[in-house]
Amino acid sequence: MASRRGLVAANLVLLATLGVLSWAPWAGAQNAAAPAQGPAVSRARGDYTMIAGHAVSGGSSVVYILDSNNQELIALKWDQTSASMQGVGYRDLNTDATTKPGR
Secondary structure (H helix, E strand, O other): OHHHHHHHHHHHHHHHHHHHHHHOOOOOOOOOOOOOOOOOOOOOOOOEEEEEEEOOOOOOEEEEEEEOOOOEEEEEEEEOOOOEEEEEEEEEHHHHHHOOOOO
């Protein structure tokens, strides 16, 4: 019974800590530690969708990650030799949508 009370108390402390950290004024500053390179750019919190697919070249499997809030798409593939994800491509969908196609 005492161990159950201890677990409940620990969970309440963790929940309170999470609440304080998520509502802190600096909680949304994702790029606060990045060096300043021109005017400050406010970046919205992402809303991500991940889609599995195949690359056009090479036939390897690729994971496409779409950030619908920031209108960005990245493609990643698994590199077996380094045991990590490697970037394959990046598209700024907002720029693509506003660019007029040429001949």
